[in-house]
Amino acid sequence: MKYPKYQYRSETSMRHYEFISEGPKGLIKKIVEFSETGTENVYNLGFSDYDENTKTTSDSAVTNNGDSLKVLATVASTVYAFTQKNPKAWILATGSTNVRTRLYRMGITNNLAEISEDFSVFGLNSNGEWDKFLVGEDYEAFLLTKKENIL
């Protein structure tokens, strides 16, 4: 990725990744999760702040730690790691709020040139259909997979 990213840690199944955001609001632990959906080879991407003491996530939190580009580049990087282990995977991401969805769109847009070298990216349009991701379009969800999984 062209943006700097945080070093992250994972467990051996490589479904969960953890890293620490550093900024004016301090050190904030982040978690990224890839969980199996009911559709074969499709995984849901979850991402939020993580409270290790309570073991809870706060998906709707907007941290404003001044490092959103770095955070998004880190999340994008975990997609590379996950799909290296699971090359046939499709990854679906939805925002829990409109703000979050826009954040995901920004993350994809900012890294699209590089992501597109290896992945095909789709956005769910307002008719509930998948379109090839276009910069500037509004989408309700995002889906990507390695190019070799596409016809």
Place this chain on the structure above:
Amino acid sequence: MTIEELNKSKVPIIVFDKKLEELKGKVLFPEKLKRANEILAKAGLPKGAVKK
């Protein structure tokens, strides 16, 4: 792979953390997973794009 090649790689060196093993098999975002399944039930995967 050399260290230089590793540093240039899109996939950074991944550090495994034993503490994170407790998350294995857990779903931390059940509502988002539910929403993902709803989307997949309605929209499926992109038409004409999926290799059989």
